[in-house]
Amino acid sequence: MRTSPLPSTDTRNTTAQDPALLPARAHKGRGAVSNANGRFEKFSHHAWDDGWLTQPGDAPANGDDAIGNISEAPRLKTTLGIDGARSVITRNQSPDVPFDRSINPYRGCEHGCIYCFARPTHAYLGLSPGLDFETKLFWKPDAPALLRKQLAAKTYMPAPIVIGTATDPYQPVEREKQLTRQLVQVLADCRHPFSIITKSALVSRDIDLIAPMARHNRASVAMSVTSLDHRLSNLLEPRASAPHRRLDAIRKLTDAGIPVTVLCAPIIPGLNDSEIENLVAACKQAGAQSVSHIVLRLPLEIADLFEEWLENHYPDRRDKVMSLVRQMRDGKVYDATFGTRMRGSGPIADLIAKRFDLARRKHAMTGRSLDLDCSGFIRPGPDGQLSLF
Template identity: 55%
Template sequence: MSPAPQPKKGRGARTNASGRFEPVAHEDFDDGWTADDETPPPLRTTLTPEHARKIITTNTSPDIGFDRSINPYKGCEHGCIYCYARPSHAYMGLSPGLDFESRLFFKPEGPRLLEQELAARKYVCKRIHIGGNTDPYQPVEKTQRITRGLLEVLQRFNQPFSIITKSNLITRDVDILGPMGRDRLASAFVSITTLDRDLARTMEPRAATPARRLDAVKKLADAGVPVGIGFAPVIPGLNDHELEAVLEAGAKAGATTAMYVTLRLPLEIKDLFREWLADARPDRAARVMSLVRQTRGGKDYDPDWSQRMKGTGPVADLISARFKAAAKRYGLEAPRHELDVTKFKVPADARAQLELFG
């Protein structure tokens, strides 16, 4: 029997298995070292520029709620073990495991590309969502400032946008988010998966603490930004008992709306999550997976658009009922924040610059 994979300090995934498109599979090898031996240096993060041709991505998924989005980064240093974006690293010949957390790509030309796309004559203004795949305020944003640059462009154009994060770093940009929020040009969601510091540390190792996320909600709300709470993912048998407490804490901090998503385990995530669960919570691993399968028709995951976000069956129905009751109790029933698309305007200097290349 192979020994259990050893966790790496500051990382969520336990292994770095090859992506599903690779012709050769690589597996970790146990060389006899244990936790009692000297620990090697932490896995370092590498950053690679990605020279994209455009920055706005479109989709036709009927259950997402937006049809255009921007992701300044590929990969995410937060290391959330449940992250649905992990499989995207396989398209680049990298592992959805540790590679996803440590081999990151950033788009240095993002702000310039955004200005170019917004200034195009055929552009039609609709809400843009920032961070639909990976977190726009992950740790590398402190130095790269790609997200900051994008917000500056959006502000110049009065382009409405929503943004989601689990980082307190979003408060750095309250000078932009506040005025745009008050003008119905910006809204924010802060993801709070648990109030348990220990669970957050192992499940989301490099994300902000739950208290810091609640602080972000308060500072955004105080600045006039419409802000909501994302209790996502709900993991039956692991964090679902905190649903009401998270929504109550969010409401007290100033949130006016809330949403939830039931744990999704597509592609490589199912194996990564099982490895993590067996290591981090061995006492309840079997029960958690049993409950997860009960929300997915007896499978680890069902990708059908009609139910992939919430699941089906008695367990999923109970989560839904509890969420609706808690949202009503704590005043979080407000609909998704409506943004104003009528204020969009291409600045004169941006149009003049574009005409030089027309």
Template identity: 75%
Template sequence: MKNSIVPTPNAPFPTPPGDGWCDPSSDPSLLAARGQKGRGAISNIDGRFERHIHQAVDDGWLDQLMEDAPPRNKTTLGIDGARSVITKNQSPDVPFDRSINPYRGCEHGCIYCFARPTHAYLGLSPGLDFETRLFWKPDAPTLLRKQLSSRAYSPAPIVIGTSTDPYQPVDRDKKLTRDIIKVLADCQHPFSLITKSALVTRDIDLIAPMATLNRASVAVSVTSLDHRLSNLLEPRASAPHRRLEAIRKLSDAGIPVTVLAAPIIPGLNDMEIEKIAAACADAGATSISHIVLRLPLEIADLFEEWLTAHYPNRKDKVMSLIRQMRGGERYQSEFGNRMRGTGAVADLIARRFALARKKYGLTGRSLDLDCGGFKRPSADGQMSLF
């Protein structure tokens, strides 16, 4: 699948600050980047495909630099000219084989987001660029209808928002996710949504009728009930209490809700496992699943940088526990291990979730949705009579 990226007219991208971070303790002349309010990443770390590495160096103006506030990276939106919208996968450790992501990049700014490294393919940073230089797919509804109209297409649940959040702030204006849901509802095609935004409740009028027919569900990500930790981990996502309210509203509307407690970061939020399960069950969730922290590619450095900035006293402990789940490394990418980890720490987390599910009447995540009512559209948007 080929993709072309073109900037939106009258919205030029800001010049990247080029302050790829390096531990200043290794060289006193190197400066650590400073975080920005409302952003997750601390720096614009260079992508793995770049020819040059940028480092901030003290040139004698350090005192003046420290007095001045770091320049803010404003959010910009470009167009993703993708030629198709359904992405297929063959991963044996996810319960679906197709997904839709209306946006590239995500303004929520979750420091742990496993999609961050994809921005390197665009020549952009997985750091601040990922959460400030976004792209949307305005043709997604049309492309979706075209793909569904193909006689070679066989229906199976489509998951919306597997990489970046379909209800991130920009969707308040664009309503792209709502337009995609409309196409799926028109075709009676089963779908599930993954989000950490209360904005999902806007589309209850479209989701609920499909859920009544067992053709729609929602997964809400709840990482922490601690507002400070949540704000640092996911600076522009909905606050924990807003997510619980969203779960309650969805559940009251008859929409099955699963909770994704992801990621579980030992030494940081693992002490909340039982509290998260209890609060979400009380709000009406029917199932809960978990994923332990994943640190592929550039995310490992970005996360350690984040720990240094926000939890310096816990950094060594957290990274030690992570390595204990990853065979001594910061990450293991093998199927079967990448989501759950291995070893005593990972096993203990899994057992605690199993006990929490039993105690609060929750189940594991399921995508057992009905595909029998699918109505294939014609390429011009009309529904087929046969």
């Protein structure tokens, strides 16, 4: 391992500049290819071949794995730590989203979506937005109690809460921890309106809690469907539910009377934009009522991670995809300007939006809405119990 000052997060060309640096290798079941240091770290760390390691692809000695053979990347384990947050409801004032408050039960996400805009937040923990983001997770065991406390405050005024805006509330660890289910239970007890964003079929587990709220227009679900191509989906979102399982979850939710919107996000020109019409049609057939889209966003470290991913999985498309991305951002990789950061600008972005509008009209679908009823809210008492009156 070699250490060097970290002037930027761009590590794409380090191996070309120094052949002794070992190239990053994709890990089975993981999205990011590398584990580059976050933008707040003083030094970057690179694997360096000092001559003791055999080269990638070298034949093992005597039929066994040679010592130091690096042709196979080691399997990475997922760890779970505790997030000691003192509040659970996060506020925002973004004009690009139709809500002002959200809950994220977990930090980091094992789904490993390479494009995830939350990856850079791991840098605040001194961790990498790369592989650390999808292998070093944190959960908030006190979240249900903290939520009751915040809802009990006399100054609190109800408005729809969105669960899962940064990382997926139904990622694999939720099967064991059931933290999201506990939060949904608190909101249901208080008759507080909420919406859930996920790309996991596990959300159907909680239909028993969501459906009664939905009957009173107090709950909805937004399912993220990026591609119907299983290979592409598996590379983009390696530990998320397969496309057919998401469509099946939409059917189950819809059959239970829960309104479902589909988020086709992100749309990546040159990679999944050819699927727009088929995506909308499939989601409509599954029962979704509305659909919206977001084009690829590459803030901070994600730009390098995504281009590295392209180089590993779609090297023949890398230059074309990045060119199209820049055409949607006025020649830049990313533009954070409100109003355009979600949709982009220019002919490519306009064409994508037009195709979605036409597909939406063809299938009688609407855009996403969070028009939920807040009038039935019951404020919990100071001890967390609900009032009788």
